[in-house]
Amino acid sequence: MIEPVLSLSGLTKSFGALKVTDSVDLDLVPGEIHALIGPNGAGKSSLIKLVAGELAADAGSIRFDGRDIAGLDQPARARLGLTRTFQVSSLIPEFSARGNVMFAAQARRRSVFGFIRQVNRDKELISEAEQALDRVGLSDRSGVRVSELSHGEKRLLEIAMALAMRPRIFLMDEPMAGLGQEGSSRLIGFLDQLRTEAPILLIEHDMDAVFQLANRISVLVAGRIIARGKADEIRTHPEVRAAYLGEDQA
Amino acid sequence: MRDLITEHRLNIVLALILLGGPLVAHFAEEPFLVTLATRATILALAGVGLNIALGLGGLVSFGHAAFFGLGGYAVGIIASHHQNYEPLMTAPFVINGTNQMLVLWLVAVIVSGLAALVIGALSLRTSGVYFIMITLAFAQMIYYFAISWPAYGGEDGLSIYVRNSFPGINTLKPLDFFLLCYAVLMVVLLAQWRMTGARFGMALQAVRQNEGRVAALGLSPYRIRLAAFVISGMVTGLAGALYADLNRFVSPSMISWHLSGEIMVFIILGGVARLFGPVVGACLFVLFEHLFGSFTTHWQFFLGAALLAVVLFARGGFIGLVAGRARHD
Ligand SMILES: Nc1ncnc2c1ncn2[C@@H]1O[C@H](COP(=O)(O)OP(=O)(O)O)[C@@H](O)[C@H]1O
Numbered sequence: 001m002i003e004p005v006l007s008l009s010g011l012t013k014s015f016g017a018l019k020v021t022d023s024v025d026l027d028l029v030p031g032e033i034h035a036l037i038g039p040n041g042a043g044k045s046s047l048i049k050l051v052a053g054e055l056a057a058d059a060g061s062i063r064f065d066g067r068d069i070a071g072l073d074q075p076a077r078a079r080l081g082l083t084r085t086f087q088v089s090s091l092i093p094e095f096s097a098r099g100n101v102m103f104a105a106q107a108r109r110r111s112v113f114g115f116i117r118q119v120n121r122d123k124e125l126i127s128e129a130e131q132a133l134d135r136v137g138l139s140d141r142s143g144v145r146v147s148e149l150s151h152g153e154k155r156l157l158e159i160a161m162a163l164a165m166r167p168r169i170f171l172m173d174e175p176m177a178g179l180g181q182e183g184s185s186r187l188i189g190f191l192d193q194l195r196t197e198a199p200i201l202l203i204e205h206d207m208d209a210v211f212q213l214a215n216r217i218s219v220l221v222a223g224r225i226i227a228r229g230k231a232d233e234i235r236t237h238p239e240v241r242a243a244y245l246g247e248d249q250a
Numbered sequence: 251m252r253d254l255i256t257e258h259r260l261n262i263v264l265a266l267i268l269l270g271g272p273l274v275a276h277f278a279e280e281p282f283l284v285t286l287a288t289r290a291t292i293l294a295l296a297g298v299g300l301n302i303a304l305g306l307g308g309l310v311s312f313g314h315a316a317f318f319g320l321g322g323y324a325v326g327i328i329a330s331h332h333q334n335y336e337p338l339m340t341a342p343f344v345i346n347g348t349n350q351m352l353v354l355w356l357v358a359v360i361v362s363g364l365a366a367l368v369i370g371a372l373s374l375r376t377s378g379v380y381f382i383m384i385t386l387a388f389a390q391m392i393y394y395f396a397i398s399w400p401a402y403g404g405e406d407g408l409s410i411y412v413r414n415s416f417p418g419i420n421t422l423k424p425l426d427f428f429l430l431c432y433a434v435l436m437v438v439l440l441a442q443w444r445m446t447g448a449r450f451g452m453a454l455q456a457v458r459q460n461e462g463r464v465a466a467l468g469l470s471p472y473r474i475r476l477a478a479f480v481i482s483g484m485v486t487g488l489a490g491a492l493y494a495d496l497n498r499f500v501s502p503s504m505i506s507w508h509l510s511g512e513i514m515v516f517i518i519l520g521g522v523a524r525l526f527g528p529v530v531g532a533c534l535f536v537l538f539e540h541l542f543g544s545f546t547t548h549w550q551f552f553l554g555a556a557l558l559a560v561v562l563f564a565r566g567g568f569i570g571l572v573a574g575r576a577r578h579d
């Protein structure tokens with residue numbers, strides 16, 4: 001059996017009376033895309049926040065490379081190689097597209113205390129940023145300020161920043177949202193390749209994308225995993241149809 | 251709308267005006283105006299310090315007079331020991347006072363930097379209004395401490411009988427002292443300009459705009475802010491050191507909340523986060539004080555009106571009005 005890079009067990013989190021994560025077990029093995037699906041408000045984003053360290057779990061363990069990381073804060077987990085993309089784009093608005101990716105490349109180097117050398121002459125950072133932008137197809141928008149990018153371009157910039165982090169695992173929260181038909185299908189092709197660089201925990205609403213990409217699918221409803229399996233098993237799973245897919249078809 | 255002039259060129263023009271004015275005043279034998287320009291230059295430096303925290307880092311400190319005052323008192327105390335031939339301490343070894351500005355500045359910068367480290371480490375655990383209030387509270391603590399410390403003048407302050415010395419120049423001449431202060435201001439501005447475009451500047455500006463993103467990239471927003479706060483305090487402390495020598499006097503009023511407010515006013519008048527914002531702001535402030543202060547004691551009314559105009563009509567302050575929106579890569 002392949003050792004998982006990430007494994008969650010018994011992970012639990014409540015907001016007051018609301019159990020947003022209810023003893024969730026989940027793992028991610030090298031080379032896979034593990035999709036997490038579920039209706040709105042099921043707790044998918046919260047689960048990513050727990051793994052990334054933006055939220056602290058009430059109970060359960062989060063192991064990364066066999067090591068318990070529950071005690072680490074968000075920056076420390078990011079430094080280990082857990083890189084997330086946000087459901088709502090989270091960028092540096094006054095920087096250009098390239099500036100954002102350069103900053104991600106700078107952050108990967110954990111470099112803060114540079115006072116002399118100008119980043120706009122920093123060939124390493126610039127070329128890394130251009131490469132990442134090129135991979136997501138944003139090369140020609142590289143000098144544009146984030147506040148002037150379209151919604152879809154911001155989504156792609158999120159991915160470019162994640163690439164510049166050269167992560168051990170990707171945590172992606174609805175990367176296709178707002179990309180449109182053509183954008184989505186291009187991103188599907190891209191993620192298909194990307195899984196060989198680092199496994200992806202993928203939250204996605206676009207079922208076509210999920211069924212095309214996912215090696216495994218976990219279904220989250222009201223904080224609990226109610227089913228897990230390959231695309232075919234999930235498609236035909238009665239509980240899933242009732243709780244989730246049924247909604248879609250109705 | 252096209253900008254009248256690029257910010258870079260505007261900065262050069264402003265630097266030349268600030269240099270040329272006092273030179274003209276000197277040759278017209280108006281030493282008072284030279285001293286006035288020196289005052290503006292030093293206050294500008296205090297504003298430059300705050301602008302690093304407030305402008306670049308979004309840290310609205312309402313207690314920067316603490317660093318200004320600590321820088322000033324560091325100079326005042328050490329110089330007074332020198333004047334009175336009393337060592338600063340005798341055990342376990344003897345440390346004497348000095349009248350060398352270079353040494354005094356170094357001490358002022360270290361003292362204000364350490365104070366900023368302690369105040370920042372505690373205050374930066376809060377944000378928003380709480381941060382404003384807690385920085386104010388720390389400054390008030392230091393203010394009342396200075397008032398109630400009789401050894402160094404207490405409420406009456408502390409006089410420096412002869413202006414301290416700098417190698418190679420006669421600091422007693424108004425123009426020489428002005429040029430020295432001007433040089434310090436320019437060196438600090440140059441350093442800030444480099445810093446802003448370097449990795450630290452990027453990190454600081456990113457933290458101001460989107461703290462969560464910076465944390466998600468693996469950098470600690472708290473550490474970045476703390477470093478900025480310390481640098482900011484050191485620069486304002488250096489300004490305090492120069493101010494002590496300008497007036498040859500330090501007193502608790504250097505630490506009062508009025509002064510914290512005034513330093514903030516420089517930045518708002520000139521342009522928040524703009525390199526020369528505090529320079530323009532401090533010059534306007536000193537000009538207002540001089541022009542309107544001579545025929546009305548309510549000159550601050552005019553300052554208030556100007557401030558209101560800036561907040562309502564020119565969010566980028568003077569620099570924003572003339573050079574347009576700030577550019578970033
Ligand atoms: N910080 C919070 N405090 C209180 N409730 C929250 C918080 N964040 C999310 N929730 C609630 O938790 C539930 C799950 O949210 P979320 O994880 O965003 O769901 P999903 O991403 O699956 O749509 C929702 O009902 C949401 O309102």
Ligand SMILES: [Mg+2]
Pocket residue numbers: 044045046087
């Ligand atoms: Mg969500």
